[in-house]
Amino acid sequence: MPQLNLVQAINDALRTEMRRDPTVLVMGEDVGVNGGVFRATENLYKEFGPDRSIDTPLSEAGIVGTAIGMALNGLKPVAEIQFDGFMAPAFDQIVSHAARIRWRSRGRFHVPIVIRAPYGGGIRGPELHSESPEAHYAHTPGLKVVIPSNPYDAKGLLIAAIRDPDPVIFFEPKRLYRAFRAEVPEEDYIVPIGKARIAREGSEVTLIAWGAMTPVALGAAEKMAAQNVSVEVIDLRTIVPLDIETVIESAKKTGRVVIVHEAPRTCGFGSELAALVNDRAFEHLKAPIVRVTGPDTVIPQARLEDYYLPDIGRCLKGIEKALNY
Amino acid sequence: MAAKTILQRERLVPFIQILDPEGMANPTDIVELGLKPHDFKAMYRWMVLARTFDERALALQRQGRLGTYAPLLGQEAAQVGSAYALKPEDWVFPSYREHAVLAMRGQSWLQLFTFWGGNEEGNRIPEGIRNFMVCVPIATQILHATGAAWAAKLKGERSCVIVYFGDGATSEGDFHEGLNFAGVFKAPVVFFCQNNQYAISVPRTRQTASETIAQKAIAYGFEGVQVDGNDVFAVYKATKEALAKARDGGGPTLIEAVTYRLTHHTTADDWTRYRPSEEVEMWKQKDPIKRLKLYLEKQGLWSEHDEAKLLEEAKAEIAQAVAQYEALPKRDVEDIFKYMYAEMPWNLKEQLQELKEYLAEHGGDLPKE
Numbered sequence: 001m002p003q004l005n006l007v008q009a010i011n012d013a014l015r016t017e018m019r020r021d022p023t024v025l026v027m028g029e030d031v032g033v034n035g036g037v038f039r040a041t042e043n044l045y046k047e048f049g050p051d052r053s054i055d056t057p058l059s060e061a062g063i064v065g066t067a068i069g070m071a072l073n074g075l076k077p078v079a080e081i082q083f084d085g086f087m088a089p090a091f092d093q094i095v096s097h098a099a100r101i102r103w104r105s106r107g108r109f110h111v112p113i114v115i116r117a118p119y120g121g122g123i124r125g126p127e128l129h130s131e132s133p134e135a136h137y138a139h140t141p142g143l144k145v146v147i148p149s150n151p152y153d154a155k156g157l158l159i160a161a162i163r164d165p166d167p168v169i170f171f172e173p174k175r176l177y178r179a180f181r182a183e184v185p186e187e188d189y190i191v192p193i194g195k196a197r198i199a200r201e202g203s204e205v206t207l208i209a210w211g212a213m214t215p216v217a218l219g220a221a222e223k224m225a226a227q228n229v230s231v232e233v234i235d236l237r238t239i240v241p242l243d244i245e246t247v248i249e250s251a252k253k254t255g256r257v258v259i260v261h262e263a264p265r266t267c268g269f270g271s272e273l274a275a276l277v278n279d280r281a282f283e284h285l286k287a288p289i290v291r292v293t294g295p296d297t298v299i300p301q302a303r304l305e306d307y308y309l310p311d312i313g314r315c316l317k318g319i320e321k322a323l324n325y
Numbered sequence: 326m327a328a329k330t331i332l333q334r335e336r337l338v339p340f341i342q343i344l345d346p347e348g349m350a351n352p353t354d355i356v357e358l359g360l361k362p363h364d365f366k367a368m369y370r371w372m373v374l375a376r377t378f379d380e381r382a383l384a385l386q387r388q389g390r391l392g393t394y395a396p397l398l399g400q401e402a403a404q405v406g407s408a409y410a411l412k413p414e415d416w417v418f419p420s421y422r423e424h425a426v427l428a429m430r431g432q433s434w435l436q437l438f439t440f441w442g443g444n445e446e447g448n449r450i451p452e453g454i455r456n457f458m459v460c461v462p463i464a465t466q467i468l469h470a471t472g473a474a475w476a477a478k479l480k481g482e483r484s485c486v487i488v489y490f491g492d493g494a495t496s497e498g499d500f501h502e503g504l505n506f507a508g509v510f511k512a513p514v515v516f517f518c519q520n521n522q523y524a525i526s527v528p529r530t531r532q533t534a535s536e537t538i539a540q541k542a543i544a545y546g547f548e549g550v551q552v553d554g555n556d557v558f559a560v561y562k563a564t565k566e567a568l569a570k571a572r573d574g575g576g577p578t579l580i581e582a583v584t585y586r587l588t589h590h591t592t593a594d595d596w597t598r599y600r601p602s603e604e605v606e607m608w609k610q611k612d613p614i615k616r617l618k619l620y621l622e623k624q625g626l627w628s629e630h631d632e633a634k635l636l637e638e639a640k641a642e643i644a645q646a647v648a649q650y651e652a653l654p655k656r657d658v659e660d661i662f663k664y665m666y667a668e669m670p671w672n673l674k675e676q677l678q679e680l681k682e683y684l685a686e687h688g689g690d691l692p693k694e
Contacts, residue, residue, distance in 0.1 A: 025479075051479055057509055062468060062502035069472020072457070073416070074480065089498075096462055097469070103664040105458050106449035110667065141665050165667040194670070241670040 004184040007177040009151035010040045010116075013158035014078060016188045018048055021076065024162060027054040028063055028080030037082055038118055038177055064090040064115060068098055071111045078162060081117040084171070085128025090115075091136070098167040099142030114161045114168045119147065120212050120262050121309050122175030124302040131299065132211075132263035137169045138239045138272070144168045144193055145239040149214035151182045153237055156191030164193060173212035196243035198250070202232030205319050206250040208259045208273060210236040213310060217260055220315035231319060239269055244276065251277045255286035256322040260310050265293040287325030292318040338539040341563050342553040346611045348619025350558065358558055362626050368409055368557050369621060370635060372401040372614050375425035377639040378434055381647060382424075382441060386592040390651070392443040395422045399555070399587030402613030403519045404489075405429065406560025407582070410568055411487060416477075418457045418470040418488040422519070426489065430456050434646035442650060445660070455484075463524075464494035467503030467516065474507065474514035474571075485571045486514040487564070493524025495541065496532045504579065508545035513571035515564060516542075516579040519554060521586040526599035542579035554582030555613040585611070658684065 004012060017024045025048075026041050032055035035042035045053040056063050060081055067077040081087050087094070094115065102110040121130035137145045146161055146168055148154035154172065161168040199214060200221050209217035214235045221231035232250050236243065251257050257277050259270040274289040292310045299308050343354045379398055385391035397404065404425035411417065417430055424437050431454045440447025440459060448458040457473075460466035470488030477484050494500050495518065507514050518538050522529050535541060542549030550567070552559040560582055567578035585608040589596050596605070621627035662669060662677045669677075684690055 057502075057505055059502045059505070061499060062506050065465065065468025065499060065502065066472030066475060066506050069469035069474070070476040070479075071472075072469060073473040073476035075476045092462070092465060092499075093468065097465060101458075102666070104445065104448055105664075106445060107664045108450050108452070109457070144666075241672070244671060 001183040001185055003181040004151045004155075005178045005181050006148070006151045006154050006172065007038055007040050009155040009184050010158060010172060011042050011044075012184060013155040013162075014041060014044060015047065016155075017159055017162045018044065018052060020188060021162075023074060024076045024078065025052040025054060025070075026078045026080065027056050027067060029056060029058055029082050031055060031080050036080060038174065040116070040172070041080065060086050060088075060090040061093050064093040064098065064113075067113045067115075068093060068101070068111050071113045072101070072109055076112055076162060078114045078116060081115060083125075083129045084117050084119045084131040084133055087115075087117055087133060094137070094143070094167070094169070095140045099140050102166070103142060110165055111167045112165050114158070114164075114170050116158075116170045116172060118174035118177070119171035120173045120175060121299050121305055122212060124305065127298075127301060130305070132261065132294070134169075134171060134239050135263060135267060135269050138269055142167070143240060145171070146193055146237065147171045147173065147211040147239060148237060149173065149176065149199075149209075149211055149235050151184050153191050153197070153235075155184050156189050157193065157237060159188055160190040160193050163190070168193070171211065175212050176215070179215070191237065194238050194241040194243055196237055196246040197235045198232065198246065199235040200231065200233040202230040202254065204230045204254055205256040205258060205322055206232045206234060206254045207315065207319065208234045208236065208247065208257065210239065210261070213260045213262060216310060216312055217315060219312040220319060223312065223316060224319055229319070229323065242276075244280075247273065247277065248280045251281040252284040255284050257285070258290045258292060258315070258318045258322050260292040260315055260318070262294050262299075262309060264296045265291055266296050268293055287322045290318045290322050337543060338537050338549050338551050340551045340553075341559040342556050343558040343562065344553075344556040344616055344620055346555075346616055348616050348623055350620060355558070358562055360561070362624070364409070365617070365621060365626060368405050368561075369614075369617050369627075371405045371409075371425060371429055372557065372617065373635055374639050374642065375401050375404065375428065376614060377636075377643050378424060378428070378437065378646075381643045382438065383588075383592065385438075385647065386441075391438065391441050393591050393593050394441045395591045396586075396588050397422050397424055399585050399608065399613070400519055400521055401425060402557035402617070403554040403560055403582040403584045406557040407487065407517055407564040407580075409561050410564035412484075412568075414455065414482075414484040415568070416455045416457065416470070416473050416484065416486040418466045418473070418486065419459060420463075420466065420490050420494070421459045421461055422491075423489050427456055430454055432456060434643055435649045438646055438650035439653065444653065444656065446656075464490055464497035464499040464503075466490070467494070468499050468506070470514050470516075471503045471507045471512050474512035474577075475510050478511070478513055483572050484513075485568050486512075487517055487568070488514065489517050489519065491524060492518065492520040492522065492529045492532055492538060493527070494518070495538050504542070504545045504577070507577040508547050511574070511576035513574075514577045515567045515571060516577060517564070518579065518581045519584055520581050521584050523586055523590070523600070525590040525594060537581060539579055539581035545577075545579075547577050547579070549579040549581065551581045551583060554584030555611045555616060557613060557617055584613075
């Protein structure tokens with residue numbers, strides 16, 4: 001089985017779906033001839049040509065808005081927004097239209113598009129190249145929000161997203177693009193949207209993560225294991241729809257929940273998770289739910305970035321807080 | 326002084342008028358339209374029907390029987406002339422004032438009343454009709470239209486797209502982005518701007534320093550045409566030609582139909598606050614319906630008897646739709662949750678259940694205060 005890194009797995013998923021379904025196309029800035037600034041669309045132009053691997057004008061609202069129109073007329077565009085921080089110009093098209101057209105039309109029309117964007121910090125990027133805006137989209141009914149953490153899931157989730165009848169925001173943790181390789185089957189397969197993964201089984205603390213925080217959480221669990229503390233790590237994989245069963249089952253089992261995400265704390269998706277665990281597993285909790293997150297600030301550039309991002313040490317502190325309550 | 330001129334156009338933007346306000350037209354221009362007397366009468370009928378609907382909708386709103394409503398009074402020729410040029414396989418992306426267009430494409434008056442009565446069912450376009458839903462935010466539908474047209478081109482279909490918007494929309498980024506994409510990819514789309522002179526209270530001169538809206542097309546690399554928007558024949562001609570060009574792979578066209586909103590932006594607006602009544606009176610002299618009627622009369626195609634009969638039929642048709650609208654059943658709260666996703670996720674199911682239980686506790690409806 002081939003060993004691929006995460007960005008190669010994305011590329012593989014796109015190629016697999018474009019071969020299977022002639023209505024699937026990729027569009028965005030630099031995605032054609034250049035193969036994408038991270039090479040996620042590498043060689044698709046060569047194989048599928050300029051009508052299915054489309055270099056668009058530099059216009060995020062234009063990319064998403066025309067992708068919506070294409071989807072209404074029978075195509076399945078996978079739109080790339082070059083960086084998470086550049087999704088704001090397309091925000092209106094995403095939240096006012098992509099998310100609402102099924103509802104507005106009472107089901108006559110729907111928008112089966114995928115909006116892919118490299119996501120999160122850790123690559124020493126300039127301003128607005130390191131954002132974690134998942135909560136904006138999780139708060140918008142009508143969208144699905146998917147965030148893989150490894151190559152196998154990236155391929156399976158992206159194929160599932162392309163086949164999904166609803167608009168999917170697909171955030172790719174860019175610092176994991178080339179962080180490691182893993183076995184990725186050559187054939188097509190899906191990882192279902194809305195199903196979390198127990199990344200490590202444990203019994204004393206539940207640590208919930210997604211995207212690039214998953215390896216950080218696993219690192220923390222490993223350290224705790226050395227101290228004979230058993231930490232369960234849940235990789236959500238999908239923020240919306242949320243795999244509520246897996247989260248609540250684990251919370252009930254361990255009685256201690258720590259949530260880790262890069263995004264700012266206030267109204268981050270961790271707040272929703274905390275509220276849900278509170279609603280459904282309150283009597284099982286042995287400690288208040290702990291959030292380990294970025295602060296309520298802008299994510300800084302290179303020199304201060306590491307001070308902003310949750311790391312293993314901060315996860316350990318969070319776990320200890322839950323244990324020592 | 327510049328050493329050389331790098332862009333020069335003899336005639337930037339053509340202006341089309343066929344029918345003047347007195348209902349006079351050059352017979353050759355009429356022949357070139359390729360329309361027969363029954364077409365003229367059909368256009369007239371649609372314009373009268375649209376105005377009858379409009380008057381009725383306004384009255385119903387004032388009586389508290391309809392929600393906020395955006396009247397089309399004065400824009401009948403722009404809408405009927407353009408829609409008359411469409412084929413069933415073409416797609417229509419409206420803004421929120423194109424009641425005549427939607428009706429001509431097969432949506433019922435009942436459906437329009439339903440929508441403006443605050444019921445989303447009015448936005449459920451019947452299968453087989455290639456209309457898109459009413460679009461409330463400004464200019465955003467321009468991008469959808471470009472995308473749909475681009476898809477038609479990629480799929481090798483000969484259907485075209487027309488998108489309606491107003492003068493205010495041309496100030497939005499989506500207008501620029503939509504026209505820019507369409508120009509780059511030669512999408513078969515007609516951008517139809519009803520320049521009705523006002524975006525609520527703000528006049529056209531506050532939207533752009535361009536002399537015309539049509540000329541903006543030049544910068545995107547395609548043709549712009551200005552037409553007398555109160556002349557149904559000129560509008561028809563411009564639209565028909567733009568569609569034919571698009572169908573033959575010639576790409577997009579921007580049409581600016583110069584017209585006038587003779588009344589409020591919506592029923593929540595009061596036009597007397599921002600424009601003199603002399604201006605409105607002046608535009609009433611250019612009434613698009615009166616103009617076509619004068620033409621028909623001069624051609625001996627229309628009598629007082631025809632007029633009385635049509636008005637009676639129009640009233641009856643609209644009255645029937647009102648009766649149906651007012652007899653619509655009460656809606657189900659499930660409709661709030663039903664169409665968010667192809668499959669309802671657990672949280673929506675729970676929230677629907679919560680709402681149903683609350684209603685059940687109060688005898689099946691909201692508690693009385």
